[in-house]
Amino acid sequence: MLNWWLPENVATFGDEIDWLFHLIYWITGITFLLVAVTFLAFLFIYRDRPGRRARYTHGSTPLEIAWTVAPTLILVVLTFLSLPAWSRIKMSMPQTDFVVQVRAKQFNWEFTYPGADGKFGTPDDKTFLDEMHVPTDKPVRINLGARDVIHSFFVPQFRFKQDAVPGREIAAWFEVKKPGKYEAPCAELCGFGHSGMKAWVFAHSGADYDQWAAENLKGDAAPAAAESKPADAKPTTTEEKAKR
Numbered sequence: 001m002l003n004w005w006l007p008e009n010v011a012t013f014g015d016e017i018d019w020l021f022h023l024i025y026w027i028t029g030i031t032f033l034l035v036a037v038t039f040l041a042f043l044f045i046y047r048d049r050p051g052r053r054a055r056y057t058h059g060s061t062p063l064e065i066a067w068t069v070a071p072t073l074i075l076v077v078l079t080f081l082s083l084p085a086w087s088r089i090k091m092s093m094p095q096t097d098f099v100v101q102v103r104a105k106q107f108n109w110e111f112t113y114p115g116a117d118g119k120f121g122t123p124d125d126k127t128f129l130d131e132m133h134v135p136t137d138k139p140v141r142i143n144l145g146a147r148d149v150i151h152s153f154f155v156p157q158f159r160f161k162q163d164a165v166p167g168r169e170i171a172a173w174f175e176v177k178k179p180g181k182y183e184a185p186c187a188e189l190c191g192f193g194h195s196g197m198k199a200w201v202f203a204h205s206g207a208d209y210d211q212w213a214a215e216n217l218k219g220d221a222a223p224a225a226a227e228s229k230p231a232d233a234k235p236t237t238t239e240e241k242a243k244r
């Protein structure tokens with residue numbers, strides 16, 4: 001019912017997240033309405049009138065207990081309801097041979113593929129700037145890091161958000177169900193260029209991805225291979241390359 005206001009979900013685990021989101025939304029929404037209506041009603045009922053004297057009270061112990069215990073119970077129940085999704089999405093890593101290194105820096109995203117030898121840190125690594133390509137219907141593992149300050153890799157349609165922290169490499173995953181071009185804005189205020197820091201994630205169906213990989217990842221297909229060291233390799237985008 002609330003799906004109209006969230007971006008389309010194209011991730012395999014998106015429904016579990018949306019379900020929890022909507023549950024919490026309803027609980028907090030109804031609570032807000034109850035509090036707001038009560039507040040307005042009390043404003044009216046206890047308004048100043050001639051001859052009415054103020055009564056001082058130190059509160060009600062049963063009420064205090066009730067509104068402490070009720071939210072506690074709600075939070076405990078929410079914790080248990082969200083445990084299955086949390087453990088499946090955040091605490092486990094599905095088997096996959098598809099790994100991309102993602103590096104955040106002020107104010108770009110670098111996506112590094114291992115190249116033909118399948119290993120990172122070798123001269124045939126291919127790095128792309130603000131552009132990531134993934135296949136659909138396959139778990140994608142990303143090893144996420146940051147070069148300077150904390151950033152956050154966020155793809156709303158994937159229901160995926162993970163902080164990138166300097167000095168740490170954080171493994172995370174998603175699996176995309178639908179081909180398309182998805183925006184990945186940085187979701188952690190990281191400096192003056194934060195609002196313009198975004199990448200595009202292109203999800204291709206199997207054959208389309210193989211074609212992109214053949215053209216951009218293999219051998220000397222990408223110009224990054226010609227450069228000396230992977231650390232110095234200048235990131236490139238497919239669009240820039242097409243112009244050459």
Ligand SMILES: [Cu+2]
Binds near residue numbers: 104106107186189194
């Ligand atoms: Cu950032």
